[in-house]
Amino acid sequence: MDEAQQPPHAYRGRRRVELPRTRLAAVFTTAVVGAGIVALGVSTALPEPRNDLSLEASGNFDDITTRAGADDRASRSRTGSMSTVTMPAPDVWVLPMQRYTLTSFYGERWGRLHPGVDLGAPQGTPFNAVAAGKVILCRWNGGYGYNVMIEHGDGIVTVYGHASKLLCKEGQLVKAGDRIALTGNTGHSFGAHLHFEVRQHDKPIEPLAFMRKHGVDIQKHTEDIYR
Secondary structure: OOHHHOOOOOOOOOOOOOOOHHHHHHHHHHHHHHHHHHHHHHHHHOOOOOOOOOHHHHOOOOOHHHHHHHHHHHHHHHHOOOOOOOOOOOOOEOOOOOOOEEEEOOEEEOOEEEOOEEEEOOOOOEEEOOEOEEEEEEEEOHHHOEEEEEEEEOOEEEEEEEEEEEOOOOOOEEOOOOEEEEEEOOOOOOOOEEEEEEEEOOEEEOHHHHHHHOOEEOOOOEEOOOO
16 A cells, blocks of 8 residues: 555654744753753852862962961071071081091100190191181291191180191181191101190190090091081
8 A cells, every 4th residue: 555545544653843943942041041050059069168278279378478477487486596697607626637647645755745746647748727717827936847826716726836838827817627737847856747736825735635525536537527
């Protein structure tokens, strides 16, 4: 049976129903408004931003100055009112030289006081100032031969004797470790060595104990410049 012969009420398959344009616009508007209501409900359910986030994460830069000031005050309370830039350098003392043999101590020798210690080393071995100070003598000085004396303040003077060559001059300011002369055998000396002594208010004192109090152990060849 062809289509022309089918009865009017026979099933002919689904047909797409065309909606009027006005009704389609109404449906679209309803969907948009409904989505907005859902989004608004979700936004009101979100948790509040955390207050313990970093400044960058939270976007709150209002208290940067306050926090920096607090940190700065805390830092000053730990280190005092002076910054590390303006603080004075530490009181550094060092060995007069690195390689030597302790050959003679402070004390009586041949019926007289030997006012220092002797550090044996090959002729021409350089030695240095044990601490910062001012060179108050740098020349030939009788039994000391070529002699250097350095004033360090508080009545303390260090003495270096029997040098073969002087490398500093009187009035010069030196730092701990500055080279001042070379070992020798000048003056009243028997073999190349450095005679080293410490004087306090023009009187010789035992140098090993004094230097140990300042972080330097001549007998053990050790020094602690960050005492």
